[in-house]
Amino acid sequence: MIIAxxxxxxxxxxxxxxxxxxxIVLVKLLAVFALLMGSVVFMIMFERKVIARxxxxxxxxxxxxxxxxxxxxxxxxLIFKETLYLAEGDRFVYLLAPxxxxxxxxxxxxxxxxxxxxxxxxxxxxxxxxxxPWGILVMLLASSIGVYGVMLAxxxxxxxxxxxGSVRAGAQMISYEAALGLSVATVVILxxxxxxxxxxxxxxxxxxxxxNILRSYGVPAAIFFIAATAEMTRPPFDLVEAEEELAGxxxxxxxxxxxxxxxxxxxxxxxxxxxIFVTLFLGGPDGPRIAGNSIGPFWFTxxxxxxxxxxxxxxxxxxxxxxxxxxxxxxxxxxxxxxxxLLIVAAGRISWRWGLAALSGSILAFTFLxxxxxxxxxxxxxxxxxxxLEAP
Amino acid sequence: MSVLDSRFASFFKGFLVTGxxxxxxKVTVQYPEQKRAKPERLHGRxxxxxxxxxxxxxxxxxLCAGVxxxxxxxxxxxxxxxxxxxxxxxxxxxxxxxxxxxxxxxxLCVEACPTExxxxxxxxxxxxxxxxxxxxxxxELVVDDAGKPKALPWEDWKPGDDTNxxxxxxxxxxxxxxxxxxxxxxxxxLGYGVxxxxxxxxxxxxxxxxxxxxxxxxxxxAAELKGVGVSTVRPVRRPGxxxxxxxxxxxQGGQR
Numbered sequence: 231m232i233i234a235x236x237x238x239x240x241x242x243x244x245x246x247x248x249x250x251x252x253x254i255v256l257v258k259l260l261a262v263f264a265l266l267m268g269s270v271v272f273m274i275m276f277e278r279k280v281i282a283r284x285x286x287x288x289x290x291x292x293x294x295x296x297x298x299x300x301x302x303x304x305x306x307x308l309i310f311k312e313t314l315y316l317a318e319g320d321r322f323v324y325l326l327a328p329x330x331x332x333x334x335x336x337x338x339x340x341x342x343x344x345x346x347x348x349x350x351x352x353x354x355x356x357x358x359x360x361x362x363p364w365g366i367l368v369m370l371l372a373s374s375i376g377v378y379g380v381m382l383a384x385x386x387x388x389x390x391x392x393x394x395g396s397v398r399a400g401a402q403m404i405s406y407e408a409a410l411g412l413s414v415a416t417v418v419i420l421x422x423x424x425x426x427x428x429x430x431x432x433x434x435x436x437x438x439x440x441x442n443i444l445r446s447y448g449v450p451a452a453i454f455f456i457a458a459t460a461e462m463t464r465p466p467f468d469l470v471e472a473e474e475e476l477a478g479x480x481x482x483x484x485x486x487x488x489x490x491x492x493x494x495x496x497x498x499x500x501x502x503x504x505x506i507f508v509t510l511f512l513g514g515p516d517g518p519r520i521a522g523n524s525i526g527p528f529w530f531t532x533x534x535x536x537x538x539x540x541x542x543x544x545x546x547x548x549x550x551x552x553x554x555x556x557x558x559x560x561x562x563x564x565x566x567x568x569x570x571x572l573l574i575v576a577a578g579r580i581s582w583r584w585g586l587a588a589l590s591g592s593i594l595a596f597t598f599l600x601x602x603x604x605x606x607x608x609x610x611x612x613x614x615x616x617x618x619l620e621a622p
Numbered sequence: 623m624s625v626l627d628s629r630f631a632s633f634f635k636g637f638l639v640t641g642x643x644x645x646x647x648k649v650t651v652q653y654p655e656q657k658r659a660k661p662e663r664l665h666g667r668x669x670x671x672x673x674x675x676x677x678x679x680x681x682x683x684x685l686c687a688g689v690x691x692x693x694x695x696x697x698x699x700x701x702x703x704x705x706x707x708x709x710x711x712x713x714x715x716x717x718x719x720x721x722x723x724x725x726x727x728x729x730l731c732v733e734a735c736p737t738e739x740x741x742x743x744x745x746x747x748x749x750x751x752x753x754x755x756x757x758x759x760x761x762e763l764v765v766d767d768a769g770k771p772k773a774l775p776w777e778d779w780k781p782g783d784d785t786n787x788x789x790x791x792x793x794x795x796x797x798x799x800x801x802x803x804x805x806x807x808x809x810x811x812l813g814y815g816v817x818x819x820x821x822x823x824x825x826x827x828x829x830x831x832x833x834x835x836x837x838x839x840x841x842x843x844a845a846e847l848k849g850v851g852v853s854t855v856r857p858v859r860r861p862g863x864x865x866x867x868x869x870x871x872x873x874q875g876g877q878r
Contacts, residue, residue: 283644288652547640 318388332381345515345526397480769813
């Protein structure tokens, strides 16, 4: 596409790779790191305070002004605690696993355009850390790598319960990854590009009505939101770390810094996924100008805050799913729905007749699928195999 | 079935329930600054009471130690020195220790005590920083000369915690007699005298005492005190039907 072709690549590299360019990139890297760490601390406090108010409580209000330093206090405590190892575990992988969880959450954030450009010493650069032309694939890559962190953590702990928890978590993450990828593919088809800047640019030109959330009829956005929630193992899909009924999950044997890294990775993933949701469906930094100035980062922050509030609200309201409910929902409802919407949106790009045909075909396919599931469930959990065997 | 009752709509109605909460008053009590009123019969830190004349009520019978489910009470009795008795009667508790690291504040010692010597105050906010501080001896447990519990440095006494250290009623009737249910039968206390009945209790002076009601412990105590020249003991009532006992007295009792 024309938009994509002209915009790919950060303009800072236009004048070659000088020392100043290196310095700018390094400063941007540190700034994004600091921004993300700061927002993780903010998110932890935001979640604890908001969920307390949704539960008719005050939440933490002792450490620091109004309790806002509680997360810092908790982190400081965890840093100074002793790291425990199980004799059965693999020491090296045990230490590596938290890093494998944290790093992808950082990496995924690097492709998010925060809106606008800044000029430092004659060099103009985007408010975006990395700008590869295959941008959105980095996000899918990162969320796939994150599964390894969870799996290796459970395996290397040397505890049966951790291993069971990590297998449970891995199965959940991989299942929902399919629906996540299909809803991202819908957006890619709509925008005609994998480049995050192009995806955002394709949504410009009108507040709300030109955003992908409406252009894709809302369903891929909802599926992305649900699948991302399951991918992050946040409530109501948090049976990965169900302390009450399943004796913890993959991070059962972790203490001190290792546990803190998993905790950080979880909250970092919330912010990263919100940022990507905003980029894909809510027009990124798109929003009304104030006094003729584009205030992209402001709108970006507002959108992220709204999403974070919704995440917390969901956590405060919905009870945890059972494992079979989780799997049924993912495989029998989310994936077919996202597949159907992918077909409808893709056919709609050709002509409205093709779109209608895809829509009616999807409805037909859904009817058959629903009937197939109904028949299958009527035969019992084993698909009727046992009863056939027992028949004389 | 209306649209609002459908499964889909009720999913979102759940969000309204939590969404409305921020506007409501919070249930949280900001604990160290704000405190809820304590229940009148809260089971807190123990005190060892004294009679109005300053005599200790404990007779060293070890019933409290025997009934204690946590085995946290250690008592040893001894004979009263004849010239300077500690308690009315023959024996007194000369060692009395409670280990508050083990005490579960079940109040069974209070139930067991025949002389109402051990009762519980409403103080529960006390935190010691070493184990020996957790073991309260007679020096800490016995009330002072004004009848007040001794406030130790690590105890957070609030007004009212110590005023009704014996504001209790046995779950069991005094002396185990069901016909004395609801009748307070406590003796007077140093600094407070005989306490008036609480809500739901009848005046002990007006109560019908069964003919065979045994108040020998107090009779013996009173006799002993008279023998050593102490006169301000609560008068001992002769058991008998209420009709024969003359006019009704006030809760503080009167000298016969």
